[in-house]
Amino acid sequence: MTHVNVLDPGASPLDYYGFELRRLRESAGLSQRQLGDILNYTGSLVGQIETARKVPTVEFSERVDAALGAGGLFSRLLELVLRSQLPAWFRQVAELEARAIEICAFQMHMVHGLLQSPAYVRAVLGALDENDLDDRTAVRLARQRIFEKAEPPIFWAVLSEAALCQEIGDREVMREQLAHLVSFERNPRINIQVLPFSAGAHAGLTGSFTLFRFTSDPTILYTEGYGSGHPSANPATVKDCSLRYDHLRAAALSLKDSAELIRRVMEERYGEQGDSVA
Known part of the structure; x- marks a missing residue:
């Protein structure tokens, strides 16, 4: 039997x-x-x-x-x-993403998970561990389904120009990822600004962070370390990072100029013309 x-x-x-x-x-x-x-x-x-x-x-x-x-x-x-299936320490973040009416994220060195293309996700998750990579990729991409809700959250992302230049995967992966970012250009609920290198010293030098805003609950600040996440509703900390975020958005390029920079990096740094040997 x-x-x-x-x-x-x-x-x-x-x-x-x-x-x-x-x-x-x-x-x-x-x-x-x-x-x-x-x-x-x-x-x-x-x-x-x-x-x-x-x-x-x-x-x-x-x-x-x-x-x-x-x-x-x-x-x-x-x-x-x-x-x-998310890491235990990250499940609370997924719940915050699912409940928030507005998400404001600042990323220093890589594209935010909610904006990552499938190949980029695989490259990020497979950097040190390729076990169960298909399943882990599907789990991360599933977070992006919050944008398919009847009333999706407003998402505002400020990306350092470094996130566009850090070659994760290979040049083809990066071309696809930057094209994915540009695809949101006409989506009023997903707004992407690039903080250029020329901005110099800025309010986000301490590191990446995300603010989650809700209809009635207090705003939550989220920061992340190696294998751990740190949500906080401390009013003083949230107020400080909200001010930092306002300064970051002011220092970043406009939505239109950000899209143009992303296109330029995509063509000049990862474009097919770079494949030929002079």
Whole structure:
């Protein structure tokens, strides 16, 4: 008799997802392979998700909902699953991102996670550890789904010019990433300003930080270290960094000039003309 791994649906959102997937599949009288054929995935993948060894994707969840008549159950569960896969210290940040009506971020050396392209995400997460890179990339990209809500937050990002010049991945990855930034140019809810090198000393020299504003709750300041996050609602600290952010936005290029600089860096630093040898 084939051993069947028994999941505890209360162990985690991923376990619950797998438990429900197996329950509804068996109720439909389908084997893992048969369901995989219907979904256009392998039966092995279905089995890995059922046993909580693989993180499901948006596309997989939507197809399962349709195939098993689940009424959107798996698409709804996916939000909890992906959030639970974030590092424990970062889960509170994802919750802040999901609840905030306005997010103001300053980034020193890399593009903010909410603005990262898939290839850039893989390069960042794979810098020291390539284990489970597909799943970890999907989890980080899932944070960007906050912009798909009926009322997405206003997002304001001030990026140091250094973030455009730090070559993460390779030149093709950077071209794609900068093109991704430019794609937000006409989105009034996602605003990107570049703080140029010519700004010199500025109010953000201490490091990157993010401010989360809510309808009724106090504003939260978030800073980050190696493997740890530091949210704070201390009024004096929040007031100080709010003032710093105002100065950073004032010192940064306008939205239009920022987009033009991003295009220029994309073409001059990472453009295809640089591939040829003189």
